[in-house]
Amino acid sequence: MKNEIIQILHKELSEYFTLEDLKRVLETPPNDEMGDFALPCFSLAKQLRKSPNLIAQDLAERFKSYPEFASLQAVGGYLNLFLEPEWIINQVLDEALKPEYGKSVSKTKTVVEYCSPNTNKPLHLGHLRNMAIGESTARILKHGGHSVVKTCIFNDRGVHICKSMLAYQDFANGQKPSDKGIKSDHFVGDYYVKFAQQFKKDSSYEDQALQMLEQWEVGNQEVVSLWQQMNDWAFNGFNETFKLFGTSFDKEYYESKIFKNGKEIILDGLERGIFKKRADGAVIADLEKDGLGDKVLLRPNGTSVYIVQDIYLAYLKNQDFSYDKSIYVVGNEQEYHFSVLKKILQLLGAEYADGIEHLSYGMVELPEGKMKSREGTVVDADDLILNTADLAKEEILKRYENMDSSEVDKRSLAISLAAIKYQLLKTETSKNMIFNPKEAIRFEGDTGPYLLYSYARASSILRKANIELKTNPWPVNASEMRLIKKISKFPEVLNDSIHKLIPSMLANYAYELCQSFNHFFHECPVLKSDYTEQRLALVTSFRNTIGIVLNLLGIDKLEEM
RNA sequence: GUCCCCGUAGCUCAGUUGGAUAGAGUGUUUGUCUCCGGAACAAAAGGCCACGUGUUCGAAUCACGUCGGGGAUACCA
Numbered sequence: 305m306k307n308e309i310i311q312i313l314h315k316e317l318s319e320y321f322t323l324e325d326l327k328r329v330l331e332t333p334p335n336d337e338m339g340d341f342a343l344p345c346f347s348l349a350k351q352l353r354k355s356p357n358l359i360a361q362d363l364a365e366r367f368k369s370y371p372e373f374a375s376l377q378a379v380g381g382y383l384n385l386f387l388e389p390e391w392i393i394n395q396v397l398d399e400a401l402k403p404e405y406g407k408s409v410s411k412t413k414t415v416v417e418y419c420s421p422n423t424n425k426p427l428h429l430g431h432l433r434n435m436a437i438g439e440s441t442a443r444i445l446k447h448g449g450h451s452v453v454k455t456c457i458f459n460d461r462g463v464h465i466c467k468s469m470l471a472y473q474d475f476a477n478g479q480k481p482s483d484k485g486i487k488s489d490h491f492v493g494d495y496y497v498k499f500a501q502q503f504k505k506d507s508s509y510e511d512q513a514l515q516m517l518e519q520w521e522v523g524n525q526e527v528v529s530l531w532q533q534m535n536d537w538a539f540n541g542f543n544e545t546f547k548l549f550g551t552s553f554d555k556e557y558y559e560s561k562i563f564k565n566g567k568e569i570i571l572d573g574l575e576r577g578i579f580k581k582r583a584d585g586a587v588i589a590d591l592e593k594d595g596l597g598d599k600v601l602l603r604p605n606g607t608s609v610y611i612v613q614d615i616y617l618a619y620l621k622n623q624d625f626s627y628d629k630s631i632y633v634v635g636n637e638q639e640y641h642f643s644v645l646k647k648i649l650q651l652l653g654a655e656y657a658d659g660i661e662h663l664s665y666g667m668v669e670l671p672e673g674k675m676k677s678r679e680g681t682v683v684d685a686d687d688l689i690l691n692t693a694d695l696a697k698e699e700i701l702k703r704y705e706n707m708d709s710s711e712v713d714k715r716s717l718a719i720s721l722a723a724i725k726y727q728l729l730k731t732e733t734s735k736n737m738i739f740n741p742k743e744a745i746r747f748e749g750d751t752g753p754y755l756l757y758s759y760a761r762a763s764s765i766l767r768k769a770n771i772e773l774k775t776n777p778w779p780v781n782a783s784e785m786r787l788i789k790k791i792s793k794f795p796e797v798l799n800d801s802i803h804k805l806i807p808s809m810l811a812n813y814a815y816e817l818c819q820s821f822n823h824f825f826h827e828c829p830v831l832k833s834d835y836t837e838q839r840l841a842l843v844t845s846f847r848n849t850i851g852i853v854l855n856l857l858g859i860d861k862l863e864e865m
Numbered sequence: 866g867u868c869c870c871c872g873u874a875g876c877u878c879a880g881u882u883g884g885a886u887a888g889a890g891u892g893u894u895u896g897u898c899u900c901c902g903g904a905a906c907a908a909a910a911g912g913c914c915a916c917g918u919g920u921u922c923g924a925a926u927c928a929c930g931u932c933g934g935g936g937a938u939a940c941c942a
Contacts, residue, residue, distance in 0.1 A: 334885060344884060346922060356922075380885060381922080422942085462942055559942085586940065595868075603940045610942050639869070640937050666870085667935080671877095674935090699904070719904090731878065735871070736935065743877065743891080747904050750878080750890040757904050765901050804881065812879060815889080826897090826906045843901095865904080 339384035356381030410449030418633035425493035489541020566616030666736035726752030
């Protein structure tokens with residue numbers, strides 16, 4: 305709807321504003337008494353040597369004959385536009401009934417990498433925020449017309465894995481996850497904890513892990529098969545969690561398969577004079593003028609450091625998908641790493657380097673501080689989801705004592721995931737957040753379950769109605785108008801969310817949309833009304849819109865809850 | 866030491882390229898149910914937008930400084 309208004313304004317105001325200008329300056333006033341849109345006229349004051357309010361008055365004159373506007377007012381230097389309600393209804397309702405509402409077209413090919421766990425311990429709360437953001441970002445971009453490939457790099461080798469392996473070898477007596485009846489990635493993680501305990505008693509234990517890594521690297525049969533075994537367990541466990549959470553990858557990469565690659569890219573860069581050889585033989589990238597300092601790429605002994613693998617992976621992903629954009633969903637503590645990565649690829653002249661973007665999200669902390677695995681304060685992903693589902697179950701049983709247990713399970717899991725995902729998505733993506741488990745399992749107010757509830761309420765009305773919809777305008781009241789306008793904002797919000805790569809914007813919109821709906825629901829009878837057909841159309845538009853938004857957030861809907 | 870991010874109501878957070886009277890949820894107090902789902906709606910109370918100085922028609926938003934919190938600064942991955 306905003307676009308249409310901009311087009312109309314531009315017809316008369318092209319001497320002052322380009323379409324781009326209007327897009328930037330046209331705003332939504334803080335409250336309804338000030339109109340539907342407002343054009344600030346301050347910037348024209350100097351140019352026209354008139355007071356902003358006089359300018360606004362003059363501009364208002366030009367639109368008097370336009371049927372789209374009910375009235376125009378000049379207030380405090382703003383030109384306030386009051387749209388004709390009928391026109392608004394016509395603009396919004398039909399559009400919002402379409403399954404593809406808000407969709408746009410784009411030729412962009414985008415790779416989204418996220419999650420990327422180590423295989424030595426199970427997924428935790430931090431991974432959940434990562435996955436919520438990654439999955440949601442992928443879906444949002446898809447709705448924006450991108451063709452999206454979701455990828456994950458598994459850090460399946462290194463000392464950390466050897467630590468779990470070592471402790472397993474020394475303490476497990478050949479036990480398997482099935483023997484102990486625990487989820488296989490948790491089983492692996494338990495030996496990582498065991499390692500830490502042993503390390504406390506015996507500081508040489510770390511050296512033993514390093515020796516094991518050396519054995520792995522030379523292909524010691526016994527070590528490699530132990531590694532294989534433990535990784536299988538880890539991956540099986542991860543896959544269960546991915547399924548439970550509702551995410552999946554189109555392409556998986558494994559560090560163990562690529563960690564030796566990339567050296568030739570560096571040597572080639574050295575030959576081309578892009579990198580330098582230091583006196584001790586190390587190859588370095590001089591990023592001093594970019595404020596990033598010297599970055600070592602190859603050690604004096606010729607072995608490569610971690611970032612070389614990432615350089616190679618960027619190259620490999622481009623080989624595989626020839627992407628326009630490559631988004632890395634990784635915590636903000638790695639901002640330096642990704643600045644360096646992008647810069648080095650640019651220096652190398654890689655045409656795909658400019659498309660690299662670090663979607664940096666904030667750390668998740670607990671009310672008592674950072675999660676620390678050593679202190680056992682890590683919130684496990686599976687536990688959180690299942691415990692929250694148990695609480696949801698209680699809530700359901702309060703309302704429906706005799707519900708079939710498989711239905712209870714289905715609903716309680718959906719509610720749990722909605723609660724967790726929304727909680728993790730609604731905080732501004734780049735900001736650190738405090739996750740209070742007690743608050744995440746709250747089902748009232750600004751929460752995921754509130755969104756589900758609103759959707760289910762709308763569905764409930766529609767189930768009861770056997771009347772055709774009509775989208776022709778009717779005399780709407782304030783709460784209907786508020787809902788219609790809120791629905792109309794979806795394309796703008798989505799667009800913003802795509803361009804700024806901030807999924808939290810959409811999460812916040814979802815809540816506001818549901819607030820407007822619940823207000824409407826309370827104020828306006830639908831089935832017993834003179835405007836039943838029209839109100840049904842409005843409810844359907846809402847349901848369709850929030851349905852799309854929930855899907856973009858990666859939240860599964862419930863028709864009843 | 867240097868660099869980056871953050872600081873908004875008791876608590877958790879919106880407020881994005883500077884706009885009108887700074888908004889939600891929660892908690893506290895109170896109201897709404899003969900009516901489509903009360904996991905709802907409405908109201909009261911709660912603010913030196915960390916502090917200071919600037920920039921300008923206009924600052925929570927931009928600049929500089931101070932204080933407080935977090936992170937990065939590995940030839941670890």
